[in-house]
Amino acid sequence: MGKHVVFDVVGTLVSYSAFYDCVEKVLGPKLLAQSISPKLFGFAWLESSEREFTYLSISSRYKPYKTVFSAMFYRMLWMSGITSPRDFATDAERDEMVKSYSQLQLREGVQETFTLLREAGFEVWCLTTGDQERVLGYFKNAGVDFPQENFRSCDSRGVAKPALDAYRPLFEGFGVEEEKWFAAAHYWDVSAAKIVGFKGAYCSVYEKEDCKELFDVDMDVMADTLPEMAKKMIEA
Missing domain, CATH: 3.40.50.1000 (HAD superfamily/HAD-like)
Known part of the structure; x- marks a missing residue:
């Protein structure tokens, strides 16, 4: 059998350690200056992306996870208490952290x-x-x-x-x-x-x-x- x-x-x-390390490297000082834990931010970003990914799937609008993950970045900065997310971080910083997910x-x-x-x-x-x-x-x-x-x-x-x-x-x-x-x-x-x-x-x-x-x-x-x-x- x-x-x-x-x-x-x-x-x-x-x-997930390499991703959390990258969040720490790219945004750590800026996040900590706002009393935001870099690891907790990274976790929230991952988990909220998982939720949106799943919701899209169960409503027959499946998107690859990487697409969802990238799109959710600025929303998660807002949810973390950053009042002007697109002034706080750049697309290049986001893309560097997204890229780390492949490493x-x-x-x-x-x-x-x-x-x-x-x-x-x-x-x-x-x-x-x-x-x-x-x-x-x-x-x-x-x-x-x-x-x-x-x-x-x-x-x-x-x-x-x-x-x-x-x-x-x-x-x-x-x-x-x-x-x-x-x-x-x-x-x-x-x-x-x-x-x-x-x-x-x-x-x-x-x-x-x-x-x-x-x-x-x-x-x-x-x-x-x-x-x-x-x-x-x-x-x-």
């Missing part, structure tokens, strides 16, 4: 995680809301081999996670009797995949607090690191 595991990428296999680094233990799973007979896949070229670049830049044919982006179908139709094509493409796992560091992501039928593996490396009481779905495996999660999946 075949075994498959589908990973989320950004936030799960990839850390995110893989989390520690990704290669070990893939090796453990593959040696245990799992075929490894990825499903991301990011664009294919950018996200595959994360693996290439880290020297980690990932087969392009096992990579799926929501851009190809215009349906964003956690809409259940974002998960179904991969799930239904595997054999009925095959073992099918979805693994992520976002509880909302894994819990949605579980509704479709995947077994769920959750890693707390990003969120720390799982807030599982919100989702009414229990995980099959939970761990604090990616290699530990892989080992528990193999044992399960």
Whole structure:
């Protein structure tokens, strides 16, 4: 019987640290002068962009995440308390920070995680809301081999996670009797995949607090690191 595991990428296999470092470098002093935490600003920018991206998707107006992310910058400065956002920052500064999103680094233990799973007979896949070229670049830049044919982006179908139709094509493409796992560091992501039928593996490396009481779905495996999660999946 075949075994498959589908990973989320950004936030799960990839850390946001390079983006936060760039916000600190480009706007840090100016933000701090306004009593705004650069990291909290970056987080708010990411999360509000995720929301608009999702809202566009569920109202049948899907736009690539990068497009949404760039457009949301000045609004987030306003929401952070900057009264004249376009005097406070420039398009060039925004574009430098947006570009840093293509330079995110893989989390520690990704290669070990893939090796453990593959040696245990799992075929490894990825499903991301990011664009294919950018996200595959994360693996290439880290020297980690990932087969392009096992990579799926929501851009190809215009349906964003956690809409259940974002998960179904991969799930239904595997054999009925095959073992099918979805693994992520976002509880909302894994819990949605579980509704479709995947077994769920959750890693707390990003969120720390799982807030599982919100989702009414229990995980099959939970761990604090990616290699530990892989080992528990193999044992399960």
